[in-house]
Structures are given as structure tokens and as C-alpha cells.
Ligand SMILES: O=P(O)(O)O[C@H]1[C@H](O)[C@@H](O)[C@H](O)[C@@H](O)[C@@H]1O
């Protein structure tokens with residue numbers, strides 16, 4: 001049977017690598033910082049320019065007729081998954097890191113058809129590491145197969161959590177109360193790279209056992225979701241239910257035991273969905 005999406009997958013890897021090169025060479029001139037949802041939710045001209053480069057490459061290859069595009073900086077099509085082939089793109093995941101020269105910045109490109117994620121590509125451009133996965137065909141870093149950790153004991157795990165860009169006191173209190181409870185299980189450690197896409201790849205390659213966050217967007221995690229699953233991991237909603245790409249929350253883990261142990265400690269707070277539907281509790 002013809003494999004319709006292999007060419008798109010390979011093209012996405014090429015585009016991600018080129019976009020990453022653009023990020024690396026963006027000089028100080030481009031790091032003119034603006035803000036979005038809060039004074040610490042940063043965006044730069046590089047985010048906008050690199051998204052344009054990615055979009056025009058994909059539209060040039062696949063046309064604008066039947067493909068839809070969801071991107072952090074332009075969201076031309078609303079964040080509603082239809083059955084149409086849909087590209088879900090974060091041109092610069094880890095923008096704050098990029099502004100500060102903290103070396104974890106990723107290009108995240110995901111592709112969904114019939115509302116199912118077909119492949120994900122995450123290029124950690126400062127590390128020059130290409131993570132990728134196609135549904136049902138395994139996960140890779142620089143073409144080497146990657147697998148989640150086999151740790152089943154929470155007290156032998158490293159957990160990633162991020163504080164996000166919302167600084168409202170009630171949310172910050174819940175975020176740090178959750179972190180404190182997890183730290184004092186105790187786990188071996190808490191970490192965070194500052195980019196959700198990279199955090200998910202760290203789960204996928206077994207460097208950490210889980211990453212969870214409330215407040216991320218579909219473009220931050222769509223590609224990482226495919227990579228975690230294909231590396232043998234699991235993704236759930238923070239309430240233990242099924243993962244919902246548009247819910248702006250998730251737990252990604254090496255196995256169900258670790259995922260459910262983390263879920264027990266998470267203090268959930270509301271976060272408006274990417275698709276505008278009412279948020280679940
Ligand atoms: O760097 P961006 O694309 O904005 O995404 C990050 C977000 O800004 C942070 O608040 C989250 O904690 C990270 O997980 C996202 O990757």
C-alpha cells in the first residue's frame with residue numbers, strides 16, 4: 001500500500017533542520033523581545049520569521065488547498081483539528097531560553113490527519129539533536145532508536161515540571177505545591193529544560209521518567225507526543241483521563257505506574273483550551 005506521508009515526514013525533518021540553522025544564526029539584532037499573554041511570555045522577530053520560513057516551505061510543497069496550518073505565532077487556522085491534513089508548529093520552543101542564550105531551543109513540527117497525529121519532529125537546534133517519530137514506526141534521535149526509561153519506582157525517578165508564564169499567585173501556589181509534594185516523595189530530582197518539546201524528548205530517550213505541565217499549547221507538545229508514544233511511553237490528561245491535544249495540559253511518562261503516581265500529586269488549575277471548548281475539571 002502506498003505510504004502517503006513518508007515524503008511529508010522526510011520533508012518536515014529537512015525544514016526543521018533549516019529552521020534550526022536560522023535560529024542559531026539569528027544575531028542580537030533579531031532578539032528584539034516583545035511579550036504576549038504576560039510580561040514573561042516572550043516572542044521575538046526570530047519566532048515570527050522562522051514560522052514564516054516553515055509555513056512557506058510547507059505551503060510551497062503541499063499547497064494551501066487541503067492542508068491546514070496551526071502555528072504559535074500566526075494560528076492562521078483556528079486551533080481546531082479537522083480530518084484535513086494539519087501541520088502543528090512551534091517555530092521556537094524555548095523562546096525565553098533563546099533570548100537568554102540558555103542552550104535549549106527546539107523547532108517542533110507535528111502532522112495530523114483525521115485528527116490523529118501521524119508524525120512528530122523536534123529539532124533541538126543548540127544541541128544539534130534531531131528527534132523524530134512516525135506513528136507505529138518507532139522513535140529516533142539522530143537516526144538512532146530511542147526508548148523510555150524502565151524505572152518503575154517513583155523514588156528512583158527524575159521528574160520534569162515547568163512553571164510556565166502565568167504568574168498569578170493562585171496558580172503559582174498550586175504549581176509549587178505540586179512540585180514540593182513530588183520532590184518530597186522523594187524523587188531523585190526535579191528538572192526542566194524550559195521547552196516542552198525538549199522535555200518530552202528527554203522522556204522519550206529515557207533521561208527522565210516523566211514531564212507534566214498545565215498551560216502549554218498544542219504546538220508545544222504535538223510532535224513530542226508522537227515521539228514519547230513511539231519510544232514506548234504514555235501520555236495522559238493530568239486528571240488521569242485520556243490525553244487531549246487541545247486541553248493545554250498533559251502528563252508524559254515512561255510507564256503508567258510513574259504517570260499515575262505523579263497524577264496523584266498534581267493540583268489542577270483551570271487553563272482555557274486551545275480550541276475554545278469548555279475545559280474539563
Ligand atoms: O517557548 P514557548 O514556545 O513559548 O513555549 C514554552 C512556554 O513559553 C513555557 O511557558 C512552557 O513552560 C514551556 O514548556 C513551553 O515550551
Ligand SMILES: [Mg+2]
Nearest residue numbers: 072090092093
Ligand atoms: Mg514557541
